Amino acid sequence: MKRYIPRSLYILLVTGLVLTTAAWAQDKPPARVVVAPVGEQTISQSASMEGIVHFERVADLSAEVSGRIDEHHLQEGRLVETGQPLVTINTDFVRKDIEITKKEREQVEAEIKKLESNLQRLTELLKTNAASRSAYDDARYSHQALERKREKLSAQISRLRLQADKAVVRAPFNGIVLERFTELGEWTGPGTPVARVASVDDVVVKVAVSENLLRYLVTGEKITLTIPALREELTGTIHGLTPVADLRSRSVSIKIQISHRPQMVQNMSAKVEIPIGEKMVLRTIRRDAVIKLKGKDFVYTIEEDKAKILPVNIVSRMGELVAVDNPYITVGMPIIVDGNDRLKPGQPVQVVDN
Numbered sequence: 001m002k003r004y005i006p007r008s009l010y011i012l013l014v015t016g017l018v019l020t021t022a023a024w025a026q027d028k029p030p031a032r033v034v035v036a037p038v039g040e041q042t043i044s045q046s047a048s049m050e051g052i053v054h055f056e057r058v059a060d061l062s063a064e065v066s067g068r069i070d071e072h073h074l075q076e077g078r079l080v081e082t083g084q085p086l087v088t089i090n091t092d093f094v095r096k097d098i099e100i101t102k103k104e105r106e107q108v109e110a111e112i113k114k115l116e117s118n119l120q121r122l123t124e125l126l127k128t129n130a131a132s133r134s135a136y137d138d139a140r141y142s143h144q145a146l147e148r149k150r151e152k153l154s155a156q157i158s159r160l161r162l163q164a165d166k167a168v169v170r171a172p173f174n175g176i177v178l179e180r181f182t183e184l185g186e187w188t189g190p191g192t193p194v195a196r197v198a199s200v201d202d203v204v205v206k207v208a209v210s211e212n213l214l215r216y217l218v219t220g221e222k223i224t225l226t227i228p229a230l231r232e233e234l235t236g237t238i239h240g241l242t243p244v245a246d247l248r249s250r251s252v253s254i255k256i257q258i259s260h261r262p263q264m265v266q267n268m269s270a271k272v273e274i275p276i277g278e279k280m281v282l283r284t285i286r287r288d289a290v291i292k293l294k295g296k297d298f299v300y301t302i303e304e305d306k307a308k309i310l311p312v313n314i315v316s317r318m319g320e321l322v323a324v325d326n327p328y329i330t331v332g333m334p335i336i337v338d339g340n341d342r343l344k345p346g347q348p349v350q351v352v353d354n
Helices: 007-027 092-127 133-165 211-216
Strands: 031-037 039-055 058-062 067-072 085-089 168-170 175-180 193-199 203-210 222-227 232-245 251-258 269-286 291-293 296-303 306-311 314-318 321-324 334-338 349-353
Touching (some): 031 296, 039 251, 039 321, 085 193, 092 133, 203 211, 203 232, 203 269, 211 251, 211 269, 222 251, 269 314, 334 349
Parallel strands (some): 031 349, 039 314
Antiparallel strands (some): 031 334, 039 203, 039 269, 058 193, 067 085, 085 168, 175 193, 203 251, 222 232, 232 251, 269 321, 291 296, 296 306, 296 334, 314 321
16 A cells, blocks of 8 residues: 655655755855955067977087097987087097107107207317317207207197097087987098087077067067977067068067977977067966866956856966956956865855965
8 A cells, every 4th residue: 555745744855955955055164265466567468379499509510530430429319518528539540640759759859968968068169179160060050950850749749639639529518419420430520510419508489470560579578488398388588580571471580588498309389478569557367367168268256255257358478477458357356366176156265375
């Protein structure tokens, strides 16, 4: 036999459940959040443009002497320091020539010593007319000739030592090896590149911009950019431009100097925030305050101890800050920068840090 719950009892049970749920929701503690006030700066509106990483200073290195490569310290992608040995040429023949020349100079020096003693003896004898002037002159001229020969041999030894020193190809600056052209045991010489090295102190991002935007770009001004492949945001400095415009696109390539980063390579893509207008007073908020909802940008503020969501129009990005032009975003307004990823509109909040 089926039993039915009276309608009045059923309504009472449902009402109690709803009231209990509502009471539980009211008892739930407010979300703990961190806020930061809206600021204000005079900045330009910007647009994100594509650029490429470019090593501005590149050198093809070659040996100054000919010979077989005995040591090879080249590896593509390896960082090198100024003066660091990269390639060593065999110097066996040069070292042997130095040894032979030094022995020849020693022999000449021994002859000079012998002649100096003889010349001193002839000088004393000449005072008493016991020696002829011609004998004395012959000894003196022979001594002078040997002195010149010693100087010549010393110069040869210096040149051979310099040649031995030049057998080492060194890094001309702090850089990175882009490419190597030779292997261990190969023969090389002047004019034959052994490697291509780029300076890590002269790295730029090149961006093609319309010639109409050049008036907004000032040398030395800071620019925010991102290297997507490295997932890293950098601040660069406008370094200059290539003084040739493209005839078809009427674009000019500008250079933004940046610091080198590990795994940064030539022609790596970059996203650059380029000024596209005159400077104006804009409100600034922390970048971590912005959340994405269905492709749109929003921020949370606090109104009557509850989270209030507001859409924002970002017109410029500057490192940790973004600039917006919405009139309802006012200077000093509290914007939630931490804890905003879990909030819902109208949810009670508690500020734990400002």
